[in-house]
Amino acid sequence: MQLFVRSLCETSFLELQRRESPIAFIGVPLDESSSYRSGARWGPEAVRRASRSLELCFDGDDECVLERVGIDDLGDVVLAPGDLRESIGRIERVMVFAYRELRKRFVVVVGGEHTITLGAVRGVKSSIGSPCLVVMDAHLDLRSEYLGSSLNHATVMKRVVDEGTIDRVVWIGVRAYSRDELEELKRLELQGIAYVLWRRECLEHTPFFVASRAVSFLKGCDCVYVSLDMDVIDPSYAPGVQTPEPLGLEPQWIINVLRRIVEYTNVVGLDIVELSPPNDPGEQTAFLASRIIVEVLKNVVKKMEGARW
Numbered sequence: 616m617q618l619f620v621r622s623l624c625e626t627s628f629l630e631l632q633r634r635e636s637p638i639a640f641i642g643v644p645l646d647e648s649s650s651y652r653s654g655a656r657w658g659p660e661a662v663r664r665a666s667r668s669l670e671l672c673f674d675g676d677d678e679c680v681l682e683r684v685g686i687d688d689l690g691d692v693v694l695a696p697g698d699l700r701e702s703i704g705r706i707e708r709v710m711v712f713a714y715r716e717l718r719k720r721f722v723v724v725v726g727g728e729h730t731i732t733l734g735a736v737r738g739v740k741s742s743i744g745s746p747c748l749v750v751m752d753a754h755l756d757l758r759s760e761y762l763g764s765s766l767n768h769a770t771v772m773k774r775v776v777d778e779g780t781i782d783r784v785v786w787i788g789v790r791a792y793s794r795d796e797l798e799e800l801k802r803l804e805l806q807g808i809a810y811v812l813w814r815r816e817c818l819e820h821t822p823f824f825v826a827s828r829a830v831s832f833l834k835g836c837d838c839v840y841v842s843l844d845m846d847v848i849d850p851s852y853a854p855g856v857q858t859p860e861p862l863g864l865e866p867q868w869i870i871n872v873l874r875r876i877v878e879y880t881n882v883v884g885l886d887i888v889e890l891s892p893p894n895d896p897g898e899q900t901a902f903l904a905s906r907i908i909v910e911v912l913k914n915v916v917k918k919m920e921g922a923r924w
């Protein structure tokens with residue numbers, strides 16, 4: 616089997632390259648179906664570049680765990696130009712390689728447009744079992760088709776749900792959707808496979824409360840995969856996204872929710888998608904994405920090592 620992954624010649628995420636690390640980092644520069652402004656193909660490169668300037672010890676931590684554990688940056692998935700289905704298949708194969716062959720316990724995937732989540736969750740299902748999905752996104756991405764196309768960033772969650780790859784899905788921070796998407800969501804909620812914590816509820820409650828609602832819904836899931844679309848965050852913090860949506864959430868709020876989801880569920884992977892570096896003045900969105908990854912990974916390592924919280 617040909618493995619479509621290109622290893623890096625320049626820099627790795629955080630420059631902490633350790634082949635034996637239980638954590639893998641994979642770039643997926645997919646940028647085929649953007650409907651407004653593109654640029655997601657530069658996401659992995661921008662996040663790696665920003666990560667070189669980040670300190671690993673942060674805000675009173677007395678142990679900088681990532682320094683010890685390291686990260687195995689596998690490089691970027693080699694995509695098939697103009698062939699979205701083939702590209703998604705390659706993402707799945709690289710995920711299976713990371714979990715099964717390399718025995719990684721946690722995989723970070725940096726996009727790329729949101730469509731990559733379809734390949735990533737297929738990879739989790741093939742390697743570990745049907746995941747439950749936590750999606751943090753301004754949008755539902757639940758359209759049956761968008762502009763006459765059935766597979767793109769605006770339909771990806773509909774495809775994920777329809778093909779039965781996942782067990783359940785919870786959305787956090789959604790604020791912009793079409794009437795059709797809302798109807799589809801209601802149908803999924805009636806079936807008990809979907810649950811939404813709207814932006815409004817996120818603003819009214821603490822991250823701990825929102826995370827505990829999500830965790831209750833995820834009870835009994837074998838494993839959990841988190842998909843973080845950077846546009847869930849307010850554009851004042853994260854302007855460099857493909858489809859900005861005003862009135863979003865604060866980054867620290869998102870990090871606090873993620874921390875508790877890692878603490879209370881079996882999270883095996885995280886993707887960060889829809890970053891658009893050409894629209895990212897001062898690289899602030901790339902730096903924020905890198906910091907979010909570091910904060911999540913610190914909690915993942917603490918959990919792996921059975922630390923007290």
Ligand SMILES: [Mn+2]
Nearest residue numbers: 753754844846
């Ligand atoms: Mn979105």
